[in-house]
Amino acid sequence: MAVANKTTARGRKQDRVRVACGQDYEVRYEAKKTGKSASAVKKAVKKVGNARKRVEKRLGR
Numbered sequence: 001m002a003v004a005n006k007t008t009a010r011g012r013k014q015d016r017v018r019v020a021c022g023q024d025y026e027v028r029y030e031a032k033k034t035g036k037s038a039s040a041v042k043k044a045v046k047k048v049g050n051a052r053k054r055v056e057k058r059l060g061r
Contacts, residue, residue, distance in 0.1 A: 019055050021045045034059040 020026045021042055030052075031038045036059050044058040 017051050018050045018051050019045055019048060030055065030059075034061045035061075 010055050018043070019030055024038075027038045030041045034041070034056060040059065043057065044055045048054040048058050
């Protein structure tokens with residue numbers, strides 16, 4: 001049985017639970033999702049860390 005994809009899901013799953021503040025598309029996504037500005041998302045990440053659940057809680061989602 002041949003394996004078509006050699007990458008595992010482990011890295012992708014870990015990446016989903018974090019907000020990469022250096023990646024503009026992630027900041028824009030989180031801003032749109034919560035209805036806040038990109039600068040508010042960056043401030044929330046700086047305040048509570050990059051865990052997505054904590055950032056969303058801080059932003060009132």
